Amino acid sequence: MSPSSTEPFAHSEQRAVASLASLYATRMLGLFMVLPVMMVEGQKLAHATPALLGLAMGVYGLTQALLQIPAGALSDRFGRKPVIITGLLIFALGSLIAALSDSVYGVILGRALQGAGAIASAIMALVTDLTREEHRMKAMASIGASIGLSFSVALIAGPWLASIGGLESIFGLTAVLALLGVAVTIWVIPTPTARPHRDASAVWPEVKKQLSNRQLWPLNIGIFVLHALMVAIFVAIPLQLINAGLSSQDHTWMYLPVLLLAFVLMVPFIIVAEKRRQMKSVVLFGAIAIVVSLMSMSVSSQLWHWALALLVYFWGFNLMxxxxxxxxxxxxxxxxxxxxxxxxxxxxxxxxxxxxxAGGLMLSAYGHIALFVSLALLVLAWAVMVMKTPAPKHLTSLRMTSTNALSDAQLAELQALQGVAEVTWLADEAAIYLKISADEFDYSAAQIIINPAQASA
Known part of the structure; x- marks a missing residue:
């Protein structure tokens, strides 16, 4: 028996999740919209080279990676909303600098500032503050869906906006959306009391510990490779589509049907991964699909070749x-x-x-064929690593609270419950974290162990 997840979202929870998802999505939209157009429109910038334009595409990732965990820690200390508002203002400033820049160096600076507005961890922490435990997974899933949607919209909207007003229109719209996000944060999203929650927030001592967790590194390397090639391929693809006869303002009409069909193809595989517990097989299938698509890109010359290669690529990308x-x-x-x-x-x-x-440098030095083949070999090497990695047990995380400290006997009883794989008691949160098999776990039995006085009453 599980918590009362059948209870509907409260109106306040719905409003909070929708607002936070919109903040996350619009920020990612601003980061991604330049990917399909930078290598074409960026040629109009002073001092532009393929290497510098590639850096402009990806530099946001450096500042985001460096500040992601520290920003979350700051939100624990100073509050979620101040960190989110500050991040959005930094993001808007970076967008404005990039919009007004005539030089590639100005765009690089603007993109770096965009990434410095690292609000993702603060948003996730605020989701936990504003939603009940039984609705937390649905709330997080809504945020995740908004990210996927923003990426698809960005690839479609980027070429269309660029055809109207160039890179300036994309960066200008991004700045406006960031300022609207500030208004939403101030006036729409509630201001709850921050609640520590280790399933949503990083904690420095635990971060250091998990850096040595070998179970996690195939996944960490996998997402590194996936997003490295996501940016790297767009260093080359736009120019290759133009060479195949598709003008830059029409790239939207290539991406739109490809992305829609790739999403439709992904859904049944995700169901198989979760319901039939074939996560590892589905991930490997996605990786092999990407390898096939990248090798196809290295020899594609006609538009239908590119349409097919992109379809297979986005199919594999979405799965992973x-x-x-x-x-x-x-x-x-x-x-x-x-x-x-x-x-x-x-x-x-x-x-x-x-x-x-690296994609910009490789394109400059060796050309697009070497770039695509190298990326394919990189993904293939990672797939070999995953083949040697044990398939995950289908466990889920659960957080329960207790009004009193738990004894060793209570913790042992919890550990002995059917479906329980791990139990961790954190006194500073007055919370118990469990890894459970949702099909087997008896929530009511766990509540009785944790709070026997309430159960007897």
Whole structure:
């Protein structure tokens, strides 16, 4: 028996989750919209070279990776909303600098500031403050869906906006959206009391501990590789589509059907991964699909070749993007999910930085064929690593609270319950973190063990 997850979201929870998802999505939209257009529109900037334009595409990932975990820690100390507002203002400033820049160096500075507005961890922590435990997974899933949607919208909207007003229009819109986000944060999102929650927030001692957790590193490396190649391929793809006969203002019409079909193809595989417990097989399938697509890109010359290669690529990308964080949540130790996810997210953004900067350099030195083949070999090497990695047990995290400290006997009783894999008691939070099999776990029995006085009353 599980908590009363059948109870509907309260109106305040719905408003909070929708507002926070919109903040996350619009910020990611601003980061991603330049990917499909930078290598074309950026040529109009002074001092532009493929290497510098690649750096402009990916530099946001460096500042984001460096500040992601510290920003979350600051939100614990100074409050979620002050950190979110400050981050959005820094993001807006970076967008404005990039919009007004005639030089590639100004755009690089603006993109670095965009990444410095690192609010992701503060948003996730605020979600935990504003939602009840039984609705937490649905709230986090809504945030995750908004990120995926923003990436798809960005690839479609970026070429369209660039055809209207160039890079200035993209960066200008991004600045406006960031300022609107400040208004939403101040006047729409409630201001709750911050609640420590180690499944949502990173904790420095736990971060250090999870850096040595070997179960997590195949996933950390996987998201690094996935986002490195996501930025790197867009160093080359726009120019190759133009060479194949598709004008830059029409790239939207290439991405739109490809992304829609890739999403449709992804859904049944995600169901198989979760319901039939085939997570590892689905992740490997996604990796092999990406390898095939990258090798196809290295020899594509006609538009239909590119359409097919992009379809297979986004199919594999979507499978891995959805599955890797789910895998991580299954293997992260009880009470360490927030810290494990902080490392994972930092690796994701660092991958984007390396992908943009190294992709631009490789394109300049060796051309697009060498770039695509190298990326394919990189993904293949990671797939070999995953083949040797044990498949995850299908466990989920659960946080329960107690009005009193738990004895060793109570902790042993919890550990002995059917479906319980791990138990961690944190006195500073008055909370118990468990890793459980949701199909087997008896929530009522656990409540009786934790609070026997309330049960007898």
């Amino acid at each position: 993007e959805a599955s890797l964080p789910s895998w991580l949540s299954k293997v992260a130790p009880a009470g360490a999910k927030g810290s494990a996810m902080g490392i994972y997210s930092s690796m994701q953004f660092f991958g984007a930085f390396i992908g943009g900067s």
